[in-house]
Amino acid sequence: MENLNITETKSTPKVELNSITNKHYFIGESYPENTKDFYAPIMIWLKEYLSELPSDIEAEFNFEIIYFNSSSSKALMDIFYLIDDYVADEEKSLSINWLYIEENEAAEEYGEEFAEDMECVPFNLVIKEEDE
């Protein structure tokens, strides 16, 4: 299937979903005018990708979201639940990395709260070096 690439704007993150490398990235800030419109095509892509992905292929989802508003928080949760369900129900080899810089204690706390709601998928909190 075709990769999905969305360019970063001030209020929406850069999204790189890649069915060849199986490494996926969400980087930036998220406070779109219409959260559903922004995340709907991403959910469609992910559903198709995850249903086709063989169980023995490892896939990694990297989130480096410096700031997100409350409706984006819900959209991100929906993505995490989708990934978690594919690990729980079909034993797919998926993992989620939540990246943040050490200074950003809010991002760490948000990551912890997402992690608490995951049942099966490894949800890793990763401190990122600032000068990377």
Add this chain to the structure above:
Amino acid sequence: MTGELYDIKSDMDRDGVILSYSGPINQDIIEGLSSVVKEKLKLENISMGTSLKIFAVFIEQIQNILYYSQDSLITEEGRLKSGITIIGRRNDHFFVISGNETNQFQKERLEGKLKKLSKMSRDELKEAYKSARRVESDEFSSGAGLGFLEMARKSSQPIEYEFRDIGEDRFFFSLNIII
């Protein structure tokens, strides 16, 4: 008006206002103000955590104006919503204030939400936030109905709000969050 402008500005300076905007709001304005807010907060000598809290409340409030303000003009592009937003500092605390017109129906809906929030502890707010995130959003919310929970969690003091009756089924809703 010109004579009063300096007085208004001086009053705001005295009250610790860092930024104020009153007028029509669209996503471009929100993004533009966001850049300025971030730049200004960098000069305030506060942690990244505090700065993000202020920014988060600012975004929730201004996007509420964009979604819900009843003061709107029909333009070629659609509806142009209006409201007022203020960020300021008083000693060690920051305040984020917003105001917009609303109607009786929204007033009752908001009051119900705000009263419920005011009785909740930190842990209850966290649990309510997490469970609201799990369920489908209600039909009257553009977001997930999470905005007020988010603001309550960032607030260091009880949320202050007022609905002022301005006639003809219109109320001016003001909200003050202290961080």
